[in-house]
Amino acid sequence: MSAPPPPYSNPGNQPGHGQPGGPPGYGPPGGQPGYGPPGGQPGYGPPPPPAPYHQGQPGYGQPTTVIVTQPMMSPPMRESPVGMTCPNCQKQIITSTTYQTGTLTWVACLVLCLVGCDVGCCFIPFCISSCKDTVHSCPNCRTTLGKHNRM
Numbered sequence: 430m431s432a433p434p435p436p437y438s439n440p441g442n443q444p445g446h447g448q449p450g451g452p453p454g455y456g457p458p459g460g461q462p463g464y465g466p467p468g469g470q471p472g473y474g475p476p477p478p479p480a481p482y483h484q485g486q487p488g489y490g491q492p493t494t495v496i497v498t499q500p501m502m503s504p505p506m507r508e509s510p511v512g513m514t515c516p517n518c519q520k521q522i523i524t525s526t527t528y529q530t531g532t533l534t535w536v537a538c539l540v541l542c543l544v545g546c547d548v549g550c551c552f553i554p555f556c557i558s559s560c561k562d563t564v565h566s567c568p569n570c571r572t573t574l575g576k577h578n579r580m
């Protein structure tokens with residue numbers, strides 16, 4: 430009994446098994462596109478960029494800025510224009526002053542009448558701005574910011 434031919438180790442006898450270049454798509458390296466060649470897999474090879482730690486929670490952990498809103502009559506209104514921040518348009522403005530007939534105007538008129546001035550004289554306070562109330566308004570948005578009452 431001679432050596433029986435091994436059924437598997439016979440080169441060139443069994444095509445498709447052990448023979449390079451035999452069955453296409455199985456044995457030859459590099460013949461499978463998209464699987465074997467390195468770098469041929471887009472979206473997998475390059476490391477993803479480190480995502481920044483995004484803390485997008487507003488109002489949490491941030492120091493709450495307490496905005497002290499100025500009341501309407503906060504600054505002491507005087508006769509002269511005052512510099513302040515307009516609560517309406519939030520601009521730094523110098524108030525424009527206008528004069529309005531106020532209590533003092535009427536009181537002065539009454540006093541003038543009581544002391545015996547003429548009818549025309551008692552209207553003098555209406556012509557004197559210093560006898561009137563000073564109305565401060567924003568020159569930008571025309572909002573009345575305050576009034577300086579003389580009484």
Ligand SMILES: [Zn+2]
Binds near residue numbers: 517518519520571572
């Ligand atoms: Zn304003």
